[in-house]
Amino acid sequence: MQKAQFGMIGLGTMGRNLVLNMADHGIAISGYDRSTDQQKRLLEEGKGKPVQAAATMQAFVESLETPRRIMMLVPAGKIVDAVIDEIKPFLQAGDILIDGGNSHFTDTDARIARLQDTGIHFTGMGVSGGEDGARLGPSMMPGGNKNGYAELKNILEKIAAQTEDGPCVTFVGNGSAGHYTKMVHNGIEYAIMQLISEIYGILRNVGGCSNDELHAIFSNWNQGALQSFLVEITAKVFLQPDDVDASKRLVDVILDRAAQKGTGMWTSESALELHIPTPAIDEAVAARDLSAYKKERELIDAFTAAPAVKNTVDKEQLIAALHDALYFGMAISYIQGLHLLQAASETYKYEINIAEVVRIWKGGCIIRSVMLNDIRKAYVNDAALKNLLLDKTFYNLLVQKRAGLVTVLKTAMDNNLGTPVLSSSLNYFDMFSTGRSSSNLIQAQRDFFGAHTYERIDKEGNFHTNWE
Incomplete structure (x- = not known):
């Protein structure tokens, strides 16, 4: 059998779909997984494609052309190190080993240092887009060193999501820049998801919107300035029937307790260490933590009777204000994340090109949105831009949206609805716009x-x- 151009360790949903994506682009690929069931499934789904599966790690490595290009898509942590220990004896100088999971950037730094004397290029690469992205074209954020990326560039550009500005992959920067960038991406994702949740709460509890109306509102928003993956899927969520009782909508029977895997918290921790304010991300992490106290929230909720709904604006005005509030909050989420990324690049010598990062986020990834077009323009015009609020055009755009956010916050407070990320977004903007504060x-x-x-x-x- 011909030598494969690329190898994949870990044939779960993400790994298998990336393999099939590569095969669709004519890339000969070999897969390995300890589970024989996963090996069989790959061969079944890849029938007729240039796909093979190896039974052992040694056979897997021997099935690859040199320099070997190998990607691991296994759970972050000790398993990554265990795979490195297992495969290392079969590799040689010049081979490229990619960690495509959500590893903490400090672990990536340690692995780079550990393999440095071997001549093996270790690449920490963030991958965003979920199952569909892996199959049809993700956004990928590889870091490490340029020599290693040069051996991957042609393959990764073929399988990445494509936009008018090119494939959604680029060499992000030195060392652990790839995983750091993905971590920040996830922090922004946390903030925007919480923002949408807060907007939904007001539309439902104050606006009295049905699921059909909510679907129509978010679908309409997705045709304009709020066009984004998260707004798009939110619109679809409201139409999904319950699998158990088709007379109900699924969203209404899902428990209001949000889970998390820790990447948002990592972003907040790093921001605190670097003294970069990211309150939207911090509040989004805290909101998920607070949601976990379901029993306690129900007990406190029973202390008083539900207040009557108060709304000083009509429904259409409220929807318009919520549109502007969501735009404002999304912009602040990007602003804070990119400010952190810029600071980390300087601190850790990543040499990240922020405009390029924004470009590869425009397609394939979870936080893709039309707003990124304007954000990218600002960084193209000034590559050294410390904070997006320093771009006067973008700043003035948020000034125009501020009144809508204020209306929304007043409405939320009148109705006892918590809006931590919306509130923190306004506070961040106002404090950053104040030349003489009260900190004296x-x-x-x-x-x-x-x-x-x-x-x-x-x-x-x-x-x-x-x-x-």
């Missing part, structure tokens, strides 16, 4: 009780006062 008082307090010193507006240096 904090410095006075710190110097008062701890002699921590303060700076002055009229002199250089640090000062201390003996407070009375």
Whole structure:
């Protein structure tokens, strides 16, 4: 059998669909999984395609042409290290080993260092798009070193999602840049999902919208400035019938307790370490944590009678305000994530091109949206842009949407509805837009009780006062 051009370890949903994607593009590929059932399933689904499956790790490596291009799609953590230990004796200098899972970027740094003396190129690559993306074209964020990427470029560009600006893959940056970028992507994803949830809560509880109306609203929004994957699938969610009782909609019988795998939390942790404010992402993580307290929430909810619905604007005005509020919040989510990515690039010497990252997020990935077109323009015009709010055109666009957000927040507060990400988005925008804040008082307090010193507006240096 001919030598395969690419190898895949882990033939679950994502791995198998990426294999079939490659095969559809004429790429000869070999797969390996400890499960013989997964091996058989690959061969069945790949019948008639240039696909083969190996029974052992050694046979798998020997089935590949050199330099070997091997991707692991296995659960993050110890399993990745176990696979590296198993395959390492069969590899040689110049081979490329890719971790395509959601590994923490510090683990990727450690693995790069561990393999450095072997000459094996280790690539941490974020992959976004889910099952459909893997099969039809994902967004991919590889990092590591340019020599390793050069051996992958032609294959990855063929299988990536395609937009008018090119394939949704690029060499993101040095070291763990790929996994760091995917982590930030996921943090933004957390924030936007929570935003949509907050908007949904107001439409349902204050606007009294039925599922059919909710479907129509989100479908309409997806035709304009809010066009995005998450808005698109949200519209579809409201039409899905319950598998158990077809007279009900599935969304109404799903428990309001949101799960998470930790990537949003990782984003918040890194942002705190780098002193980059990402409150929209932080609040989205906290909201999922709070949702887990289902029993406690129900007990507290029973303390008082449900308040009467209050709404000072008519339904169409409310929907228009919610549109602008969602746009504003989505923009802030991107702004905070990209600010963090820029800071991390400088701190960790990733050399990330933010405009290129935004470009590859335009197709295939979960946070793709039409808004990214305007965001990319800002970074193309100024590659050193620290924060998107410094782009006056984009800033003025949010100024126009602010009134709608304020209306929505007032409505939510009048109706006792929590809107943590919408609220934090407005606070972030207003604080970042204020040249003279009230933080001088904090410095006075710190110097008062701890002699921590303060700076002055009229002199250089640090000062201390003996407070009375």
